[in-house]
Amino acid sequence: MKETRANPVMPPPPAAAGPRRFALALIAFVALCFGTLRGEWSGLFSLESLRKMAELFAGFVPPATDGDFLQQVAVGFVETLAISVLGTLLAAFAGLAVALPAAGQGARRAVARLVLNALRAVPELVWAALLVIAAGLGPFPGTLALALHTTGVLGRLFADALENTPPDAALALRRNGGGAVAAFCYGTLPTALPQLLSYTLYRWENNIRAAAVLGVVGGGGLGQLLYFHLGLFHFNEAGSVLLAMLVLVACVDVTSDRLRLAVARA
Amino acid sequence: MTSSAAASDTLRDPLWHQRIGFTVCAALLLIPSLWITEFKPWVFFDEQSLTAGGMFLRSFWPPAHSGDFLVLLAQATWNTIAVATAGVTLALLIAVPGALLGNRALSVSALAHGRMRVIGRAGRGGVRGVLIVLRSVPELVWGLLFVRAVGLGDTAGVLAIALTFGGMIGKVFLEVFESVDRRPAQALLQGGATRLGAFLLGTLPTCAPELVSYLVFRWECAIRSSVILGFVGAGGLGQQMELSMKMLAGGEVIVFLLTFVLLVAVADALSKRLRRWMA
Amino acid sequence: MSPRLALDAVAHGYARGRDALRDVSLVIEPGEQVALIGPSGAGKTTLLHTLALALPPTRGHIDWGGRDPWALTSSERHALRRQCFLAPQHPPLPPRQRVVHAVLATRLARGGLWPALRSLLATPREADVRDAFDALAAFRLEDKLWLRCDRLSGGERQRVALARMAVAASPVNLLDEPVSSLDPVLGASALAAVQSDAKARGASLVVSLHDVNLARASFTRLIGLREGQIQFDLPASAVTDERLRELYGAEFGRAMAGVALPEDDADALRLTVSGCA
Numbered sequence: 155m156k157e158t159r160a161n162p163v164m165p166p167p168p169a170a171a172g173p174r175r176f177a178l179a180l181i182a183f184v185a186l187c188f189g190t191l192r193g194e195w196s197g198l199f200s201l202e203s204l205r206k207m208a209e210l211f212a213g214f215v216p217p218a219t220d221g222d223f224l225q226q227v228a229v230g231f232v233e234t235l236a237i238s239v240l241g242t243l244l245a246a247f248a249g250l251a252v253a254l255p256a257a258g259q260g261a262r263r264a265v266a267r268l269v270l271n272a273l274r275a276v277p278e279l280v281w282a283a284l285l286v287i288a289a290g291l292g293p294f295p296g297t298l299a300l301a302l303h304t305t306g307v308l309g310r311l312f313a314d315a316l317e318n319t320p321p322d323a324a325l326a327l328r329r330n331g332g333g334a335v336a337a338f339c340y341g342t343l344p345t346a347l348p349q350l351l352s353y354t355l356y357r358w359e360n361n362i363r364a365a366a367v368l369g370v371v372g373g374g375g376l377g378q379l380l381y382f383h384l385g386l387f388h389f390n391e392a393g394s395v396l397l398a399m400l401v402l403v404a405c406v407d408v409t410s411d412r413l414r415l416a417v418a419r420a
Numbered sequence: 421m422t423s424s425a426a427a428s429d430t431l432r433d434p435l436w437h438q439r440i441g442f443t444v445c446a447a448l449l450l451i452p453s454l455w456i457t458e459f460k461p462w463v464f465f466d467e468q469s470l471t472a473g474g475m476f477l478r479s480f481w482p483p484a485h486s487g488d489f490l491v492l493l494a495q496a497t498w499n500t501i502a503v504a505t506a507g508v509t510l511a512l513l514i515a516v517p518g519a520l521l522g523n524r525a526l527s528v529s530a531l532a533h534g535r536m537r538v539i540g541r542a543g544r545g546g547v548r549g550v551l552i553v554l555r556s557v558p559e560l561v562w563g564l565l566f567v568r569a570v571g572l573g574d575t576a577g578v579l580a581i582a583l584t585f586g587g588m589i590g591k592v593f594l595e596v597f598e599s600v601d602r603r604p605a606q607a608l609l610q611g612g613a614t615r616l617g618a619f620l621l622g623t624l625p626t627c628a629p630e631l632v633s634y635l636v637f638r639w640e641c642a643i644r645s646s647v648i649l650g651f652v653g654a655g656g657l658g659q660q661m662e663l664s665m666k667m668l669a670g671g672e673v674i675v676f677l678l679t680f681v682l683l684v685a686v687a688d689a690l691s692k693r694l695r696r697w698m699a
Numbered sequence: 700m701s702p703r704l705a706l707d708a709v710a711h712g713y714a715r716g717r718d719a720l721r722d723v724s725l726v727i728e729p730g731e732q733v734a735l736i737g738p739s740g741a742g743k744t745t746l747l748h749t750l751a752l753a754l755p756p757t758r759g760h761i762d763w764g765g766r767d768p769w770a771l772t773s774s775e776r777h778a779l780r781r782q783c784f785l786a787p788q789h790p791p792l793p794p795r796q797r798v799v800h801a802v803l804a805t806r807l808a809r810g811g812l813w814p815a816l817r818s819l820l821a822t823p824r825e826a827d828v829r830d831a832f833d834a835l836a837a838f839r840l841e842d843k844l845w846l847r848c849d850r851l852s853g854g855e856r857q858r859v860a861l862a863r864m865a866v867a868a869s870p871v872n873l874l875d876e877p878v879s880s881l882d883p884v885l886g887a888s889a890l891a892a893v894q895s896d897a898k899a900r901g902a903s904l905v906v907s908l909h910d911v912n913l914a915r916a917s918f919t920r921l922i923g924l925r926e927g928q929i930q931f932d933l934p935a936s937a938v939t940d941e942r943l944r945e946l947y948g949a950e951f952g953r954a955m956a957g958v959a960l961p962e963d964d965a966d967a968l969r970l971t972v973s974g975c976a
């Protein structure tokens with residue numbers, strides 16, 4: 155044994171130049187990003203601005219609690235929730251509709267993917283600002299804006315999930331003479347459904363945060379109240395709105411978590 | 421008669437009340453939402469909207485392409501990317517330590533006793549709590565607050581992204597760290613490894629690809645956030661686009677929209693390349 | 700020099716069920732090499748984990764190089780673990796990790812942050828790679844140095860875990876059935892490699908084994924464990940077939956001799972054998 159393996163030669167590590175070069179480029183890129191930022195870090199972390207921040211946060215206490223205002227907050231609360239729910243639901247259906255061709259083949263796939271990418275590329279707030287031009291202010295353009303962007307996000311996730319679904323069940327139905335629609339509804343969909351539902355719930359958690367700020371461009375909900383009162387330096391009122399936002403987000407997170415667990419178990 | 425009743429019992433879907441309940445709940449949720457959000461798609465088709473929207477849409481053509489505008493576009497795009505990248509980098513400074521400190525799988529006290537000591541449990545719970553609060557405040561709200569306190573330059577936008585994304589990325593990293601096979605890290609801990617050593621050589625090799633593709637996805641989201649922050653005054657594409665929209669300069673708006681699509685395509689390509697390397 | 704380990708009337712009980720170790724007293728002198736044998740479920744793994752300070756004894760006392768580890772603070776005890784290498788029965792290797800990192804893992808994870816980071820971001824230090832290569836060569840795995848762990852066979856994974864031991868260079872080494880997935884020839888040579896490495900470093904070595912003949916041929920001291928108790932602790936020459944029959948039960952001799960068994964006995968044997976798996 156010793157004779158045959160005398161003086162074993164250590165093999166050199168396999169070349170990893172690609173990743174190494176990429177890592178260096180990445181570091182340079184990040185450094186360049188920091189280097190070209192305008193504005194001063196010292197200004198942000200100076201005692202003066204820290205004092206201002208502290209003052210600002212102190213201004214939120216105590217939150218405003220008079221009856222009329224709380225009613226406005228309650229309306230905004232419900233409106234934000236409704237925007238997020240409806241926007242997500244619409245997007246789930248629209249996303250599934252576009253995901254079907256996007257999970258297919260050929261030109262239809264390319265076109266559908268392009269549409270999804272375009273929908274996803276434009277932030278919901280920008281969609282809202284565009285729609286407000288045509289539909290006027292209010293929660294409706296906000297909902298639609300949320301739905302448009304989310305369609306892009308969910309549609310792509312759905313398409314990938316459908317592509318990764320084992321085709322056995324659907325193929326069996328097709329071989330027995332079932333139509334394409336039947337094969338999808340009774341073959342592919344039941345297999346992929348838990349995954350699709352869980353994506354939708356994750357996105358809902360994201361969308362409640364987005365819905366909370368749509369009001370900044372006139373999309374309704376709590377954001378509108380916050381923007382309004384911050385603009386007028388009504389800090390106690392802004393404090394109440396912020397609190398309502400945090401509560402809403404926490405509620406949705408917990409609900410979505412529960413539902414996701416239920417979906418995973420079912 | 422009894423037999424037919426029995427037959428109809430066995431034929432009835434045992435989950436029928438669950439299904440009915442689900443449908444009713446969905447309707448109860450949907451109908452008020454439609455009402456609350458003033459969901460009236462036909463407003464797009466009344467005369468006023470049609471003229472306003474139609475005029476705006478028609479102004480999309482021809483896309484703006486003057487030299488001045490293109491220079492402005494390039495500057496704004498770079499600014500948006502720089503803010504997003506710097507924000508995500510700082511977010512990692514929050515997320516990675518947070519995810520490591522909150523990680524229950526790296527507890528040395530749980531190693532021998534199966535249970536963490538009180539301090540360990542309280543500390544890890546506290547770190548998780550901070551991450552959750554950070555991710556609950558939308559970055560735009562941080563931005564609005566910074567604007568009141570210190571004025572909104574790029575740095576405030578970066579900070580707004582860093583805070584919210586730090587919470588989001590930290591929470592997801594934490595979930596990933598705890599969901600992968602813990603035995604390699606625990607075997608190393610058992611041999612006297614430091615917590616960081618056990619993480620680097622026991623946990624990280626398994627989950628690195630997942631972390632990287634999530635990070636690229638978040639970077640793409642950060643670009644959108646950076647655009648949104650521009651709408652409230654942080655500069656970059658968002659600010660320029662808001663100006664164009666105020667002036668109803670459709671030719672410029674369409675160019676901005678196309679830029680967004682291009683940025684997403686770049687992020688997608690990057691993600692694909694990285695995933696291939698890490699596979 | 701490796702620490703002297705002494706267990707005094709140690710018992711360990713898991714949360715449910717009866718005690719897995721009962722009234723175990725033994726001493727491992729510095730640099731000593733001991734084989735641990737006994738039927739499946741006898742408590743071999745539990746004993747090794749107790750020695751490795753992975754499990755606190757529910758009763759009794761441990762003397763670890765003159766100190767009582769369970770009276771120390773958590774971080775002092777963790778420092779003791781640094782002197783101890785435990786190879787679990789099933790080697791836990793991260794699937795995407797490369798063999799070179801897997802072999803160096805214990806050493807790198809015990810050390811400072813920079814060597815670990817450097818080995819992940821770039822490559823490990825030349826000297827580290829050389830050590831990993833030499834350790835692998837002792838188990839005929841030198842050609843797997845840059846491969847990923849999930850491309851290895853079961854026996855190769857087990858040998859990678861053994862190669863870790865030489866690199867970790869701990870004064871106390873505890874191996875739990877280190878050759879269970881290896882063929883007889885490779886198993887014997889791997890065990891010999893482990894033993895000569897421990898001897899060269901003056902490190903103590905405790906190995907649990909199912910292959911009794913291998914244990915008798917390779918070790919001078921054998922400890923027989925049955926139902927959580929030490930049945931014998933003898934020089935290899937004194938471990939007679941009679942002793943082994945007491946340890947493993949009456950079928951022992953026939954199973955080892957490979958005598959043709961009547962039908963119903965063959966069934967009984969198959970049961971005991973599958974119980975070991």
Ligand SMILES: Nc1ncnc2c1ncn2[C@@H]1O[C@H](COP(=O)(O)OP(=O)(O)OP(=O)(O)O)[C@@H](O)[C@H]1O
Nearest residue numbers: 713714715716719738739740741742743744745746
């Ligand atoms: N985590 C645990 N919880 C409860 N009981 C356990 C646990 N681990 C082991 N046991 C029990 O303790 C006893 C001793 O187990 P141990 O793993 O030490 O046996 P072993 O001698 O290593 O067996 P083998 O040769 O099969 O590996 C067994 O009865 C086993 O069922």
Ligand SMILES: [Mg+2]
Nearest residue numbers: 743744788875
């Ligand atoms: Mg065992």
